[in-house]
Amino acid sequence: MTKKNTKAPAKKPAATKSAASAAPKKAAAAEKIGKTQMVDMIADRAGLTKKQSEEVVSVMLESIVEAVRSGKSVGLPGLGTxxxxxxxxxxGVRPGTSEKIQIAAGKKLAFKAATTLKGTL
Incomplete structure (x- = not known):
């Protein structure tokens, strides 16, 4: 037989008006839209079912990943490249020990935001 926790969860203190007015700016920057939310948004705007919308999003993402893996640049109008x-x-220098290390050549994914998007931020 196991013990059950009988303590009530601690209540969070109410936020003051000054903290509440500053919070939306930080919260908006920290919000993240996942694939599920994108599927829902596209289904609502395009009048598709969620299943159709999910398929569209999946195929689009797979196509973008495939193109980038093959070394191609992918331009998304209004968003970036x-x-x-x-x-x-x-x-390089290893932090803490100051030991010099060799960092091999490699590849990285780069994103350049479209000027139209930069202008509206």
Missing amino acids: LSVRETAART
């Missing part, structure tokens, strides 16, 4: 950039080999 995804591309793969080569990084050069370089010497």
